[in-house]
Amino acid sequence: MxxxxxxxxxxxxxxxxxxxxxxxxxxxxxxxxxxxxxxxxxxxxxxxxxxxxxxxxxxxxxxxxxxxxxxxxxxxxxxxxxxxxxxxxxxYLAGGSCLSLLKSGVIPEASIAIICREVLLGLDYLHGHCTIHRDIKAANILFSSTGDVKLADLGNATTVTSKARSFVGTPFWMAPEIIRQDGYDTKADIWSLGITAIEMATGEPPLSQYHPMRVLFLIPKAKPPALEGNFSASCKEFVSLCLKKDPTTRPSAKQLLKHPFFRKAGKTSSLMTLLSRHDAYRKRDQAPPYQEILPTQFSLGPDGKWKPAGGKVFS
CATH class of the missing domain: 3.30.200.20 (Phosphorylase Kinase; domain 1)
Incomplete structure (x- = not known):
């Protein structure tokens, strides 16, 4: 094009x-x-x-x-x-975002497998070019009208050849090592994908009941979240691998693409059913085309304080 x-x-x-x-x-x-x-x-x-x-x-x-x-x-x-x-x-991607699709209900496991596979293909490309996305979440996964899956919003991405230390991202999806600021690499995106998989499966990321600032203290201390409920063993294992607390034990995007969870994953065109479901929901509820205010993003300022974009500074 x-x-x-x-x-x-x-x-x-x-x-x-x-x-x-x-x-x-x-x-x-x-x-x-x-x-x-x-x-x-x-x-x-x-x-x-x-x-x-x-x-x-x-x-x-x-x-x-x-x-x-x-x-x-x-x-x-x-x-x-x-x-x-x-x-x-x-x-322009007419299918909207994964976050918008969640308004019509949680996403079935078969569709989660397709979406995660496509995200991993995108991450494998970015990571191969020494780029960390740093904001993987449902809101930043977009769909074309035919079901193609694409990563969006590289505003928080960074290119690194060694460990990064900047405090950047959205709290609920942020990897522990980013919050601790003890150095991180492309594995931080893998943690965020694990959180996103739970978000797709349940409708919300873990710890969503807490204020974002509280979450920043909880993530490094708490046990890794787990996917619970009526999901296959391979799906749960995939999520648990993404959410290894120690990033050195977290698989890379290339390694995860070989996981059994994707063995039976269909083509992206299969996601048309999901898009049709959301379109019917919008028409029934007379909701406007997808419009999203993304969850609060934070950055660490030179004064050592965490600052939400466009908002109040928290000490």
Whole structure:
């Protein structure tokens, strides 16, 4: 797919901006149409004037997106500045996110296997390029209208060749080693995938009854969460492998792709049943197309305090 042509003069006029469909790292995401080609796209708008502290991180996200060559991550088409807004033009995925699908009910094990396999393929690519996503969760797993599964929102991703120490992510899905800040690598994404598998199976991540700040203290001290209930032994084992407290004993994405849990996993087109279920739910409840406010994300500021994006500083 070729990138839309973005002229030097008034590039924003080349796009028709539609409804808001989500909230990503650093900005709001809208559905849009490239006027000349009629192509539907996703447009992330970032207020540069109010994001001076994050400009470097935003630039890094764009560089990462531009370098990606995989079908397992949302495609980047281009970016430009108009007024005080940075527009990032991305692939639009009409199926919405895994989080939006959970509104119509928990996700069956057979579908969880397909989704986790596709996420692992994306992670295997990113990890092979020394990139940690750092925000794997249902809200950042998107679907095309035909059931393709793609990772989204690399705003918190980082490229490392050694251990990272930055305190970044969303508390409920955050690996213990990130919270402890004792150095972490790509295995942190594997922990987050295990939490996401539980989220898909039960509708919520573990510890969701607690305030995010409380969760940051509980995760490093508590036993690893486990998937309980009417699920296969291979599904439960897969989750338990992802949630090994010691990251050195956690399998890599490549190793997990060989797990028996995926032996009978179907094609992504099988997820159309799941998408149809959610579409029927939206029509029955007259709910608007997926629009999400993502769970609070935190970063550790230079003053040593944890700060939710756009919110109050916690000591």
């Amino acid at each position: 070729h990138s839309p042509i973005i002229p030097n003069k008034d590039p924003a006029t080349q796009y028709s901006l539609g409804s808001r469909i989500g909230t990503g790292s650093f900005g709001l995401v809208y559905k849009g149409v490239h006027v000349e080609t009629g192509r539907v796209v996703a447009i992330k708008q970032i207020d540069i004037e109010n994001s001076q502290d994050e400009i470097t991180e935003i630039a890094r996200e764009i560089w990462r997106l531009a370098d990606l060559r995989t079908d397992h991550v949302t495609r980047y088409y281009g970016s430009f500045v108009t007024g005080y807004k940075l527009w990032i033009i991305m692939e």
